[in-house]
Amino acid sequence: MLRKAICLLWLLLLSQIATAQNVVVVVDGDNPVHQQFTASFRRQLANWTVVGLERKSASLELLNGASLVVSLGRLAAWDLSSKVLDVPVINSLIAEADWQRLAAEEGERRRRTALYLNQPPSRLLALVKTAMPGRHQVTVALGPDSKRAEAAIEQGCRQYGLRCDVLLVENEAGIELALRRAAASDQILLVLPDPQVVNTTTARNLILGAYRRGVALVGYSKALVKAGALMAVHSTPEQLGEDASVTAREALEKTPVTVPPSRYPERYSVSVNYQLARALQLDIEPEASLLHAIEKAERNE
């Protein structure tokens, strides 16, 4: 009896997916970030049929019956990469490094693209420049995953008139070294998403070390700001959902459906720890002003 019911549901879902111009979103059902993302995504694509599909239930038949597949998270991206799909795929909520590793393993795939989770390094440097215009040297701690962003960093520094001291961190001593180096310069340390540099274990000492040395730690997430970093540029799930919906619409509007190249988030936010700023005797403008200034700076590129 139960089996019959499951079969009926399955056929119903299949009939929906088979209708024209539908989008399948592969999610982890219990992940709140995914839920926020999907909700935002669905709002933006009201004219399309958006079907949420549990990552573990995403069969090839269902995926191939859609016009466009959107995966959320690194795991979903890896799951889909192992499948031979006839439809284009947008991999969202994935770090640039992860996507690079996935792409390196699969090779060039025209029908797949990614919307990065992390911000472009230039945007972070824009934040530095905007928030602390009087400081010109930035110490950047890079790890193995973020090492490839070194060029982008240097370009961003040049763009915003900053001197970047890029330091490769391979262990905890490297973090200490980076802090000392930052303390010895303009007391700004920029960190990018890299488990070797910033993780749950190293975060406390990184933050404490920065604070004790009077170093302004600039990060990439609101969580890091809450933990004690001075400021960060980041995108919320809703903003990422909107970015994904824009990308999906662009793809769906093409015939055949074609996904654009991978890109950074277009929508983002700025978070500042003003309490820490006062402790460090820094006068930081309001977050909205900073956001506006960054957007303005990016438009002027």
Place this chain on the structure above:
Amino acid sequence: MNSGGIRKNLLLLTLTPSLALLVLLFGYFSYQQINLLQSALHERGITVARYLAAAAEFGVVTGNMQQLRTVTQSVLEGDVHGLHIYDMDERLLLAHGEVSVKPFSPHLGNDQAALCGEKEHLLVFCTPINVTPLPVSDYQTSGPLEPVRIGRLEVTLSTERLLYKRDVLVGRSAGIALFVLFLALALTRRIEHKITRPLEALIETVERVSHGDLNSQVPEDESGELQTLQRGVNAMIEALSQHHDEMEDRVASATMRLREALEKLEQKNRDLDIQRQRAESASMAKSQFLASMSHEIRTPLSGMVGMLGLLNRETLSDSQQDYVHHLLEAANALRLLIDEILDFSRIEAGKLSIVNQAFSPLGIVEDVSVMLAPSAHHKELELILDIDPAIPYKVNGDPLRFRQVLINLMGNAIKFTSEGNVLLRVRSQMLPDEARAELLFEVSDTGIGIAPEKLQLIFESFTQVDGGTTRRFEGSGLGMTISRELVKLMGGDIGVESEPGKGSRFWFSLSWPVLQLEQPIRHTLGGKRVLLYESHSLSCETIESSLKSLGAMVKSVDDELAVLTAIERQPFDDILLCENSSAFTQQALAEQLHRRDWSGQKPCLCHVTFINGQSSSELFPCHISKPLLPSRLLRLTQSESRATELQVSTFNRPLTILVAEDNAINAKVITHLLHAAGHRVMHADNGRAALDVMRHEELDGVLMDMRMPEMDGLTVTRLWREEEQGSGRHLPIIALTANDSKDDRNACLAVGMDDFLIKPMDGTQLGVVLGRYC
């Protein structure tokens, strides 16, 4: 209740709950405070450990020793005794202080701290040092972040401060408790003093009042109930004082009345005393009168009796002898009456006293029995003696009064018995102390008896059972009264049991000191075989008993045939044929026995008769008068003994006796008696003449009248004894007096007289006394 009790109770009531509460509170709060101190120390240890663990995280991670020292330095003060930080490899990163306690490694959570070691005054708290995880990504969804342990930390706390604080706490608590206790004690003492002081004042006042100080007042200086009590006590004292005053007035009034009454009474007493003295004087005068009259009456009466006695010895015609006999009876009755009246008057006057001298109770009994036997036998009465052989031989008592009582009782029995017998039974019992003997004398008769309602009157004065004007029996009625008084004076008891028509039983008991229990020379019948023929059963029993007590072998029979049968069967040394009246009834039997052909030794026939009984000396070689006294039974040892009982004692030579007597008749009678006994008599009719004769004549004895003209007998004797003193000789002087009072007797013996004879005396008495001294 005294104040001490109140004070004690008050202290107990107030201090006990306070003390108990104090101890409980002291214990409870001290315990709580110590627990709090211990908990605080424990929490402090945990807090310090956790704080340091958090603070040391950075230093441990970065190996920043300077930072670690800086962090830990701030807590190294107070009771933090030591601090040790280890990394994950148990390398000691930092050490402050030394501790020998080896801490255990409790399985602690990542952020837990606990006590992990303890020694004496040190506590070691342990906690792990963790790296605090921080979320760094906005898209981290892998659940809560777990801390990572990077080392551990040990904090050692010293409990010395805790102990010091505990000691301080206990000391302060004890101090406070003591202070509170002393405060409570002081308050209690104050309250107690406030209560007990007025109470003590009250008690003191009440005690003063109880000792008669009714002017005492309690100071009313208190308030409340105590003031009410003080006022009440004062009011009570005032009421008591008023009452006391009233009582004193009443007592004074009563005393005055009593004094007046006493004065009246005293006056009456004086009057009574005067009257008593007058009465005593009158009584004395009466006694003296009686004594004088007694003497004056007895003297001529003695003469009359003596002369009648002499006349009776003369050969007279039957009618003359009858006259003399009646005259003698009348004289004797008169003399007896006078004696009784005299004795009674002496008893009434309290002048009759008891003397103690050695005498033989058995001798008195025999004398009285012999004396009264003629009266009994004259009335054809059997006089039976049942005497205990164990009767003491010599006792110390008053023989005259004993004799008098015995005569009274036996005389009464004979007087009031018309037929039958009179039995005198004597029983002796040694008292437990063996120094005294109690003798019971019973006089039983077969007379008229006494009605029960009259028994109580028998010992009253001037009372006879037949008290009417037509009474059959002579006598003053004083005999039993005198006997009762005499027995009382001798310390004995007297009583009577009687039944009308069946006779009476009078008894009296006397207790005397025993001087000699047994007779020095006891005569016996030496195993004589005696055949006793006595038809009176009671008499037979007593005679048989007496014979046996004298050592005889007795066969008693109660008829003639039995006598003949007995002598046929066995030989006898003596045959006693007893008469039960004055008639000679055994003559035929005696003749038969006399004629009998005795094959062996012929027994001695002994005729036992009444005193006035007839007998035959031819038929009976032995004749004994009843009552059969032991001394008379001993005559059976003599071959032939027809006793001459009236014979005066035998003297070896005639004596020369001076009769000093102013009464011519008495002198004549005494002279005749002495002449009859073969003695020579000299006479003096006054004392001076008597003394003169005594000085110039060779005398063997003097019979001295006490009252004589010119010089009384006492003076003569005293002068003679004075003259005689140193001469080496002693002239026996025997007093002659009509008055047998103790005073006279003592007066006679005091001046040196040897004995005492009461007039009128008979020849026997005279012979006995002379035989004793001359």
